[in-house]
Amino acid sequence: MSYQPHKGFFILLLLLLFGAGSIGCRNLEQRPVMKIGYMNCNSEAETMARFKPLTAYLSEQLGIDFEVVPVDTQDFEERFAAGEFAFGHSNSLLYIMLKETQQAQLIATEKRGQYGARTAGAIISKKGSGITTLEDLKGKRMLYGPQLAPSGYLAQYDLMLQVGLDPEVDLAYYAIPHGSFKHEKVVYGVYFGEYDVAAAPALDLELMIAEGRVTADDFNIIAQSEIIPYCTFSAARSVPNDLVVKFRKALLSLTPETTVDYNGERIRVLDSAWITGFDQLTDGDYDPIRRMAKNANMPPYQEF
Amino acid sequence: MRDRFDKICLLAIVVTLIAIVAFASGFVRSDKNRVGDERGPAVERAIQEQVRANFLLETFEPVEQLKEKREYAAALLKVQELEKSYPGEPHLQILRGSILVEQGALTEGIARYAAAVRVNGDYVDANSRLNRRTEITRLVEDSLPGIKSSLEADPNPTYKKALKTLYYLQSRLAGGCE
Amino acid sequence: MVLLAGAVLGLFGVMLADWGNPQNSGICVSCFVENTAGAVGLHANARMQYIRPELIGFVLGSLVSAFSLGEFKSRGGSAPMPRFLAGLFLIVGCAVFIGCPIKLFLRLTAGDLTTLAGLAGLIGGVVVGLRGLAGGVDFGRQQKQVGTTGIWMPAMFVLLLVLVLVRPGFVYFSDRGSAALHAPLLVSLGAGLVIGFLAQRSRFCVTASIRDLFLMGRRAPLLWGLLAFLLVSVSGNLATGSFRPGFYGQPGAHLDFVWSFLGMALVGWISVLLGGCPFRQLIKAGEGDSDAGMVVLGMLVGGGLVQSWEIAATAAGVSLFGKVAVLVGILFVLLNTLLFRERPAAAADR
Numbered sequence: 001m002s003y004q005p006h007k008g009f010f011i012l013l014l015l016l017l018f019g020a021g022s023i024g025c026r027n028l029e030q031r032p033v034m035k036i037g038y039m040n041c042n043s044e045a046e047t048m049a050r051f052k053p054l055t056a057y058l059s060e061q062l063g064i065d066f067e068v069v070p071v072d073t074q075d076f077e078e079r080f081a082a083g084e085f086a087f088g089h090s091n092s093l094l095y096i097m098l099k100e101t102q103q104a105q106l107i108a109t110e111k112r113g114q115y116g117a118r119t120a121g122a123i124i125s126k127k128g129s130g131i132t133t134l135e136d137l138k139g140k141r142m143l144y145g146p147q148l149a150p151s152g153y154l155a156q157y158d159l160m161l162q163v164g165l166d167p168e169v170d171l172a173y174y175a176i177p178h179g180s181f182k183h184e185k186v187v188y189g190v191y192f193g194e195y196d197v198a199a200a201p202a203l204d205l206e207l208m209i210a211e212g213r214v215t216a217d218d219f220n221i222i223a224q225s226e227i228i229p230y231c232t233f234s235a236a237r238s239v240p241n242d243l244v245v246k247f248r249k250a251l252l253s254l255t256p257e258t259t260v261d262y263n264g265e266r267i268r269v270l271d272s273a274w275i276t277g278f279d280q281l282t283d284g285d286y287d288p289i290r291r292m293a294k295n296a297n298m299p300p301y302q303e304f
Numbered sequence: 305m306r307d308r309f310d311k312i313c314l315l316a317i318v319v320t321l322i323a324i325v326a327f328a329s330g331f332v333r334s335d336k337n338r339v340g341d342e343r344g345p346a347v348e349r350a351i352q353e354q355v356r357a358n359f360l361l362e363t364f365e366p367v368e369q370l371k372e373k374r375e376y377a378a379a380l381l382k383v384q385e386l387e388k389s390y391p392g393e394p395h396l397q398i399l400r401g402s403i404l405v406e407q408g409a410l411t412e413g414i415a416r417y418a419a420a421v422r423v424n425g426d427y428v429d430a431n432s433r434l435n436r437r438t439e440i441t442r443l444v445e446d447s448l449p450g451i452k453s454s455l456e457a458d459p460n461p462t463y464k465k466a467l468k469t470l471y472y473l474q475s476r477l478a479g480g481c482e
Numbered sequence: 483m484v485l486l487a488g489a490v491l492g493l494f495g496v497m498l499a500d501w502g503n504p505q506n507s508g509i510c511v512s513c514f515v516e517n518t519a520g521a522v523g524l525h526a527n528a529r530m531q532y533i534r535p536e537l538i539g540f541v542l543g544s545l546v547s548a549f550s551l552g553e554f555k556s557r558g559g560s561a562p563m564p565r566f567l568a569g570l571f572l573i574v575g576c577a578v579f580i581g582c583p584i585k586l587f588l589r590l591t592a593g594d595l596t597t598l599a600g601l602a603g604l605i606g607g608v609v610v611g612l613r614g615l616a617g618g619v620d621f622g623r624q625q626k627q628v629g630t631t632g633i634w635m636p637a638m639f640v641l642l643l644v645l646v647l648v649r650p651g652f653v654y655f656s657d658r659g660s661a662a663l664h665a666p667l668l669v670s671l672g673a674g675l676v677i678g679f680l681a682q683r684s685r686f687c688v689t690a691s692i693r694d695l696f697l698m699g700r701r702a703p704l705l706w707g708l709l710a711f712l713l714v715s716v717s718g719n720l721a722t723g724s725f726r727p728g729f730y731g732q733p734g735a736h737l738d739f740v741w742s743f744l745g746m747a748l749v750g751w752i753s754v755l756l757g758g759c760p761f762r763q764l765i766k767a768g769e770g771d772s773d774a775g776m777v778v779l780g781m782l783v784g785g786g787l788v789q790s791w792e793i794a795a796t797a798a799g800v801s802l803f804g805k806v807a808v809l810v811g812i813l814f815v816l817l818n819t820l821l822f823r824e825r826p827a828a829a830a831d832r
């Protein structure tokens with residue numbers, strides 16, 4: 001007697017084939033692809049390592065395949081204007097530049113360190129150097145951070161101008177370190193006596209103290225700037241508002257426990273990006289940077 | 305009519321009661337002169353709490369001094385350094401909160417104050433040596449209207465969170481049983 | 483008598499807070515139980531330790547009343563272990579809400595609108611409990627007990643009175659926090675005695691008033707006591723300037739409305755099964771009811787656990803442990819509803 005397969009068996013087989021086919025089709029469906037430009041703090045490798053998991057999380061939340069584009073600080077505005085990436089993660093001064101020249105949309109501000117979504121710049125000298133006031137800076141050797149660093153250059157430059165000191169005239173000379181880790185080099189420059197004073201971001205000092213590389217008692221804080229927003233996510237003018245809102249919501253809903261699948265591992269998004277969270281600041285919260293940039297004749301308000 | 309058994313029991317009760325009263329009254333009388341291990345856990349705890357309050361106020365005094373001189377960045381860096389030795393200590397959060405509020409980082413400062421009060425209610429307790437009631441009351445009264453109006457103008461989750469935290473502090477200041 | 487008892491409870495509920503007790507906590511049986519449990523070393527929260535004389539007053543006032551009227555009767559034997567655990571979960575429900583049913587109304591009459599969720603929960607719990615009773619749920623009949631077993635719970639409160647007067651070194655008294663806030667000892671004790679006496683005479687109980695409203699409608703005498711209580715406490719809060727209507731910034735309150743609802747639902751449900759809220763259990767324990775005494779012991783243990791295990795809510799909200807504890811409490815009541823149900827067929831066989 002030959003075996004006669006039941007009619008139901010064929011129907012089930014057909015259904016399975018149809019189901020598998022539709023799943024396969026779904027997998028082949030193309031998700032939109034967009035790019036996020038991340039400002040390099042130290043190196044491309046570091047930027048990729050920090051922000052790839054966060055980007056994977058954003059892709060997961062928004063259903064868009066985001067790609068990470070590491071961007072050097074000085075190229076950021078030009079590449080953003082050229083449309084190389086629709087979203088940008090940059091320092092707050094770059095955000096102002098993008099806002100003023102490209103009408104970028106503010107998304108959210110990164111939280112890191114004791115100030116949360118804000119930070120500040122400080123002018124430091126070595127304890128025992130006798131340099132304790134801004135007046136003492138006259139004729140001294142000073143080390144600054146990179147020129148577009150709001151809390152490592154702009155804030156200190158502005159602080160000096162506010163008390164009538166012109167860094168271009170009143171200092172013996174000033175310099176900006178080469179290569180990566182400029183902010184740390186600035187702190188070490190003073191720590192090891194190569195320079196008399198330095199423009200140190202409060203956050204970098206804080207991190208170096210937390211890691212035990214220096215102590216709070218090693219330095220005099222000669223002056224401190226007002227607080228200004230920290231690194232910022234923004235979007236190009238062309239990005240639809242509902243996508244900006246979704247992007248913001250995804251960032252604001254991040255908690256220290258949020259994880260993402262990345263390279264076969266389940267990892268914590270915020271930890272991997274060295275961030276403690278995001279806040280929604282208003283564009284008006286960035287006005288202190290605008291004032292500083294105008295006072296220091298820096299972009300986007302530079303006049304020649 | 306009670307039998308002999310009852311009478312013995314009653315007598316034993318009377319004797320035991322007299323003994324209890326005698327020992328208990330002796331205990332009460334000699335209370336002030338007792339030393340060493342006999343001073344009791346409540347007294348021991350009171351001493352520990354006094355020592356803890358003294359220790360905190362003394363250890364974190366440099367931060368207070370820097371804050372008084374309005375050297376906020378230096379004060380915050382000192383807080384960061386002390387946190388390495390005393391991680392999780394709510395007094396650090398109170399100090400951090402007060403410095404941040406002075407500097408205008410209002411929402412972050414409010415969050416730090418609330419984090420400290422959640423762990424240690426002494427900061428809103430008028431009877432405590434760690435009491436910061438006046439400071440926290442001022443913070444709540446000064447910042448509530450501003451945060452409320454900011455939230456009305458812009459339904460922003462950061463303001464929403466700050467408002468919720470302020471209500472928490474307001475509730476703790478209002479007292480009640482918890 | 484019911485009107486008088488309700489009015490006096492409302493008056494002292496407001497005035498004791500004015501005389502030194504925590505805000506909106508002139509009378510709060512669950513808070514007082516937690517304080518007392520801490521004082522005798524059942525938990526280590528240094529801000530919640532004080533033997534509350536009001537509790538002693540409730541029990542001893544009831545004892546005096548019961549003795550003077552010949553109503554003191556040693557009775558008990560009805561499901562002692564479930565009653566003990568029910569007492570424990572009564573405090574769990576109260577701790578998650580932050581307050582017993584009396585405090586619920588004191589908070590409400592002081593303008594704390596966050597209590598509305600708790601009130602809805604309490605009413606819901608009473609309704610569910612009544613459905614249970616109607617369906618045959620019963621912990622069993624009490625029996626008259628030989629000896630004077632009913633005297634031991636009042637005796638325990640006499641011991642607490644001695645401890646609060648003598649203040650030996652092994653008893654803890656908070657010097658800060660809400661337990662450090664209290665009216666003068668003799669005032670608290672006196673108020674407790676008066677309330678205990680009147681409550682024993684009148685059988686007044688907040689939860690029973692709500693229960694009777696559903697059973698008897700407007701004819702329920704206890705309902706009038708509740709109305710007198712509300713009227714006096716609203717007037718008192720207005721007169722003392724404690725009336726601050728609103729949802730936010732209220733003393734000893736949180737905004738976890740779902741858990742306020744569930745916490746008080748648990749209290750309402752258990753109270754109906756036990757025949758009274760935490761306050762009523764103290765009064766019954768004073769008149770010789772050992773079953774109520776078991777509930778009171780459970781309440782004391784619960785008072786220790788809710789603090790030690792961080793079950794008690796704070797102004798920051800309800801902890802995960804608190805949420806789990808309420809659900810375990812609801813599970814406990816559901817299981818007992820099944821286990822102690824006298825089904826119609828079984829009843830007919832008897």
